[in-house]
Amino acid sequence: MKKYIELRIKGxxxxxxxxxxxxxxxxxxxxxxKEIREINTIGDGHYVEFHAKxxxxxxxxxxxxxxxxxLRMCNIIPKTVSFLEMEQYNAVxxxxxxxxxxxxxxxxxxxxxxxxxxxxKDLISVPAYHALELWEEMCNKNSPTAHPNxxxxxxxxxxxxxxxxxxxxxxxxxxxLIEDKGWYYNPEDDDDRTILDLELDxxxxxxxxxxxxxxxxxx
Numbered sequence: 227m228k229k230y231i232e233l234r235i236k237g238x239x240x241x242x243x244x245x246x247x248x249x250x251x252x253x254x255x256x257x258x259x260k261e262i263r264e265i266n267t268i269g270d271g272h273y274v275e276f277h278a279k280x281x282x283x284x285x286x287x288x289x290x291x292x293x294x295x296x297l298r299m300c301n302i303i304p305k306t307v308s309f310l311e312m313e314q315y316n317a318v319x320x321x322x323x324x325x326x327x328x329x330x331x332x333x334x335x336x337x338x339x340x341x342x343x344x345x346x347k348d349l350i351s352v353p354a355y356h357a358l359e360l361w362e363e364m365c366n367k368n369s370p371t372a373h374p375n376x377x378x379x380x381x382x383x384x385x386x387x388x389x390x391x392x393x394x395x396x397x398x399x400x401x402x403l404i405e406d407k408g409w410y411y412n413p414e415d416d417d418d419r420t421i422l423d424l425e426l427d428x429x430x431x432x433x434x435x436x437x438x439x440x441x442x443x444x445x
Contacts, residue, residue: 227405229344229398231316233290233299233323237335242296246274248331256280256325257288270294276326281306283318316342346402351390357383362407370424384431388439396425 235245252259260275271293278286284304291300302318304310310318323339341348347355361379366372371380387394400421403409411421 227344227346227398227401228312228342229340229401230312231299231319231342232338232340233319233327234296234338235298235327235332235335236296236338239294241334242292245331245335246292246297249274249326252276252326252330254325254329256283257322260287262292265291273300276322278318278322283321284310284314286310286318288318288322344398346398346406349398350387350392350394354383354386354390354392354394357386362403367409368420370420371427380427381431384428385435388432388435394428396429399428400425 235242237245246262250259250262257276257278260277263273263275265271265273271291274290274292274297276288276290278284278288284306286305287301287303289300289303290297299319302310302315304314304318307314327337346358350358357379361370361376361383364379365376369376371377386392400411403421403424404411409421410418412418
């Protein structure tokens with residue numbers, strides 16, 4: 227299952243500040259520093275922007291967010307195309323990481339870059355994963371929660387997510403069904419809302435359990 231790569235740089239406030247200041251003079255054949263500007267919204271923070279020089283990187287604007295949590299990739303905005311597919315976005319991010327970040331002074335900093343290829347096992351706890359696999363294997367793919375047994379296994383999965391405090395995004399759930407399990411999905415097909423209905427059910431189920439826990443002081 228493919229995911230957008232995330233890049234984060236953590237450290238003390240002084241270490242991050244020194245690192246950002248060192249980037250202001252950066253220039254290579256692939257990227258050049260452009261500017262630092264304040265975020266024009268409530269809250270402290272700055273955008274740190276680079277420009278990609280090469281066509282292979284779509285001459286993109288590479289924007290990092292610098293705030294109290296450190297420095298992290300915020301967005302990659304292409305110039306030569308209107309939109310970057312996930313693989314293209316990840317390729318530009320990797321080029322930026324390899325050309326700019328690796329060759330900078332990272333003393334006293336922690337750099338985290340996530341993988342493009344992920345499995346559901348990487349995203350949720352073992353009990354939730356086993357419950358999800360059991361539901362997906364046994365359910366009727368045309369009406370995956372209609373039968374009482376399918377519904378019970380589906381609810382077991384949702385309960386395990388909440389019990390183990392897993393943070394599974396709806397997009398990751400959808401991509402797992404489509405890419406790993408081969409479920410049909412066409413956002414333009416109004417007659418087949420199976421995955422969309424599951425996403426809504428998943429979100430509502432987790433919210434309901436968490437609300438119930440608060441009301442009954444189980445947390």
